[in-house]
Amino acid sequence: MAIATMNCIVLDCPDPRRLAEFYAQVLDWKVEPGEGDTWVDVSGPGGQRLAFQESAGFIPPQWPSLEHAQQLHLDLDVPRDRMDEAEQEVIKLGARLIQDDGGGKRGFRVYLDPAGHPFCLCVAD
Incomplete structure (x- = not known):
């Protein structure tokens, strides 16, 4: 239980x-x-x-950093064929890209939300 x-x-x-x-x-x-x-x-x-x-x-986390560690982040799934579109949408809403997916080598991209919390858009296959 x-x-x-x-x-x-x-x-x-x-x-x-x-x-x-x-x-x-x-x-x-x-x-x-x-x-x-x-x-x-x-x-x-x-x-x-x-x-x-x-x-x-509130002091926003810095990614990556041990001095101002993130302590938590959200992984949000996106279909592979919508990744670029999803990126444009979250940026339009106020997110900021801080690490790309290495030209598709990694299955995620890292962003900061409007308050500075990191979150990832992850490829959902």
Whole structure:
């Protein structure tokens, strides 16, 4: 028997509403209504949830770095034939490419979201 079940993943950031809207658009999920902007939930069709929590002293991770380590990143699957299109879409939403896939040699590309958290678009075969 499990000790606990997974509730959600929470990312600290300076602007929870902005980051929730970014991931909602990337994943085609829904920003949940809430009573404020210090905590914002995004929900997916299977009950998955991401939450975004305001952190006034937020210092974005640097990738790769041990001094300002990422501690967590999200891997998001994309069909191989949509990788370039997906990249353009996340960049238009505010992401920044920080490591390409080496001309297709690696099955992922690394980006920073608008708050500076690293995430990867990964080839889903």
